[in-house]
Amino acid sequence: MTGYEVVFTLLGVIAVGSAVLVVSTTNVVRAALWLVVTLGAIAGCYLVLTAEFVAVVQLLIYVGAVVVLLLFAVMFTRAPIGPGTDLDTRNRPIAALVALATAGLLITLLVDAFRHAYVDLNAGQPGSAAALGSAVFRTYVLPFEVVSVLLLAALIGAIVLSRPDVGTPGSR
Amino acid sequence: MHLLFPLVLSALLFAVGVYGLLARRNAVLLLMSVELMLNAVNLDLVAFDAWLHDALHNGQTLALFVITVAAAEVGLGLAIVLQVFRQRATIAIDDLVELAEPDTVPEPPTPVPPATPAIGPADLVGVGPAGAAPSGAEPVGTQPPDGPAS
Numbered sequence: 235m236t237g238y239e240v241v242f243t244l245l246g247v248i249a250v251g252s253a254v255l256v257v258s259t260t261n262v263v264r265a266a267l268w269l270v271v272t273l274g275a276i277a278g279c280y281l282v283l284t285a286e287f288v289a290v291v292q293l294l295i296y297v298g299a300v301v302v303l304l305l306f307a308v309m310f311t312r313a314p315i316g317p318g319t320d321l322d323t324r325n326r327p328i329a330a331l332v333a334l335a336t337a338g339l340l341i342t343l344l345v346d347a348f349r350h351a352y353v354d355l356n357a358g359q360p361g362s363a364a365a366l367g368s369a370v371f372r373t374y375v376l377p378f379e380v381v382s383v384l385l386l387a388a389l390i391g392a393i394v395l396s397r398p399d400v401g402t403p404g405s406r
Numbered sequence: 407m408h409l410l411f412p413l414v415l416s417a418l419l420f421a422v423g424v425y426g427l428l429a430r431r432n433a434v435l436l437l438m439s440v441e442l443m444l445n446a447v448n449l450d451l452v453a454f455d456a457w458l459h460d461a462l463h464n465g466q467t468l469a470l471f472v473i474t475v476a477a478a479e480v481g482l483g484l485a486i487v488l489q490v491f492r493q494r495a496t497i498a499i500d501d502l503v504e505l506a507e508p509d510t511v512p513e514p515p516t517p518v519p520p521a522t523p524a525i526g527p528a529d530l531v532g533v534g535p536a537g538a539a540p541s542g543a544e545p546v547g548t549q550p551p552d553g554p555a556s
Contacts, residue, residue: 238407246415253419253442257426262434269438276419276445283412285452285466288473292448295473300441300480307434307484311491321432323500329428337421344413351409351457358459361452361466369463370470381474388478392485398492 238355242282249275260321262308270301283353284360412453420446433487433497437480444476 235243252271259265273296280289323329359365370378394400419442426439448469455465491497 236407239411242407242411242415246411246418249415250418250422253422256438256442257422257430257435262432265435265438269441272419272442273445276449279412279415279449280452282407283452283456285455285469288448288452288466288469291470291473295477296441296445300477303480303484304434304438307437307487310488311434311497321435322429323431326429329425332428333421333425336424337417340417340420341414344417345410348409348413353407353409353453353457354459355407355456358456359461361455361463365463366466366470369467373462373464374467374471377471381471385474385478388482392481395482395485395489 238282242279245275245278245282248272249279262321263305266301266304266308269304270297273297273301282355284355284358287361287363287366290363409453409457412449416446416449416453419443419449431498431500433490433499434484436499437483437487440483441476441480444472448472 249272252268252275255268256265256272259268273292277289277292277297280286280292423439423441423443423446426442427436430436430439451465451469451472453465455463455469458465460466487497490502494502496502
């Protein structure tokens with residue numbers, strides 16, 4: 235194993251372990267904080283794969299914004315905080331079975347398809363901010379505008395949904 | 407580096423997200439599981455970008471778009487979750503069965519508590535002036551006719 239593979243394996247073990255804790259812990263706040271660990275480890279994986287700008291965006295948006303939003307929702311909904319609260323449905327064994335089947339199928343397929351594929355991390359140019367900015371604003375400028383309209387629509391939708399005085403008066 | 411390292415990690419993260427999506431009953435935890443699955447896909451995109459030595463960085467740009475759409479999804483999803491909590495006082499998805507088929511689901515107990523306060527004042531309006539109410543309920547019976555009149 236090369237040094238890249240050792241670092242990537244360590245980060246992957248951290249990511250999968252904390253992801254399992256996200257879906258298995260009995261405390262909602264702790265699940266959100268384990269999600270921070272998972273997303274940070276995945277950002278480290280992006281760095282190993284020479285995607286430095288994506289790693290920085292991952293830290294900024296996911297860890298900085300999305301997890302904070304999730305924590306706000308946990309506080310607002312007064313979720314049962316503390317051990318012993320029932321956060322799982324009755325179909326946990328079926329869910330575990332489906333997840334194991336998904337993992338088995340995907341890993342079998344990927345190992346069969348990419349058995350001899352090697353990534354040369356020193357050959358290509360890294361995904362720096364300059365390279366990605368050029369790609370976004372030249373090749374992908376139309377999807378970029380569409381995504382900005384989508385974000386605006388989502389923002390307005392969230393405001394309309396969360397304000398009780400907007401909309402039909404009979405709805406509340 | 408062998409390409410299977412990021413691909414297997416991504417498959418494992420996706421499977422963990424599938425498990426969380428099926429096994430959890432808190433809606434916020436469901437959103438966290440969806441984030442795990444989206445991150446698994448992003449890892450695939452970045453890995454294939456590095457494998458193909460893409461000069462235009464198509465995979466990484468697509469990963470950026472996925473991150474943006476995921477942020478929009480989380481914002482809108484949390485607004486819906488808060489609205490559900492405001493109307494139903496719960497976000498446990500097992501209890502939100504109003505749209506389920508009635509054959510497979512037993513009679514939901516949750517619609518009854520919102521229905522009883524709506525029936526209670528209406529009964530008081532009809533019964534209060536006609537029946538001989540006790541003195542304690544007398545102001546309750548006299549007030550509701552003022553409400554529809556005004």
